[in-house]
Amino acid sequence: MPARDFYHNAVKSALIKDGWIITDDPYIIKYENTKLFADLAAERTLAAERNGTKIIVEIKSFLGKSPINDFENALGQYILYRNLIKVTEPQYQLYLAIKQSTYENFFQLKAITLVVQQNQLLLMIVDVESEVIVQWIN
Numbered sequence: 001m002p003a004r005d006f007y008h009n010a011v012k013s014a015l016i017k018d019g020w021i022i023t024d025d026p027y028i029i030k031y032e033n034t035k036l037f038a039d040l041a042a043e044r045t046l047a048a049e050r051n052g053t054k055i056i057v058e059i060k061s062f063l064g065k066s067p068i069n070d071f072e073n074a075l076g077q078y079i080l081y082r083n084l085i086k087v088t089e090p091q092y093q094l095y096l097a098i099k100q101s102t103y104e105n106f107f108q109l110k111a112i113t114l115v116v117q118q119n120q121l122l123l124m125i126v127d128v129e130s131e132v133i134v135q136w137i138n
Helices: 008-017 067-088 100-105 110-118
Strands: 021-024 027-031 034-038 040-044 053-059 092-099 123-127 132-137
Touching: 008 021, 008 040, 008 053, 008 123, 008 132, 021 027, 027 067, 034 053, 034 067, 053 067, 067 092, 067 110, 092 100, 100 123
Parallel strands: 053 092, 092 123
Antiparallel strands: 021 040, 027 034, 040 053, 123 132
């Protein structure tokens, strides 16, 4: 089982505060003989929806020496997980959860914004100090 991300508990708490029910911690992605671990799965049922909304959240702290290297790894992992989830659990949407300051200071760079848009990354921006979701980017 992989180590938990530095902000794992803050993101989990933010999801719970936002009305989500954590269903898996971690969420196991299985495809044939491959088994991968995403950080969390959660769901929320709204009165207007019969089946509710289901998400898988991959948390990245971007605490390495190079944010570009951290982004390369996060992007590759996100695409791998998304492709397998699309086949195995298509009712789920995959979100990349990042700290608010990482979003403001790194994800606003034009090159990063371009890659996020081209790869249609879904982002969950979290204030890890107050443990709240600041923004969903679809």
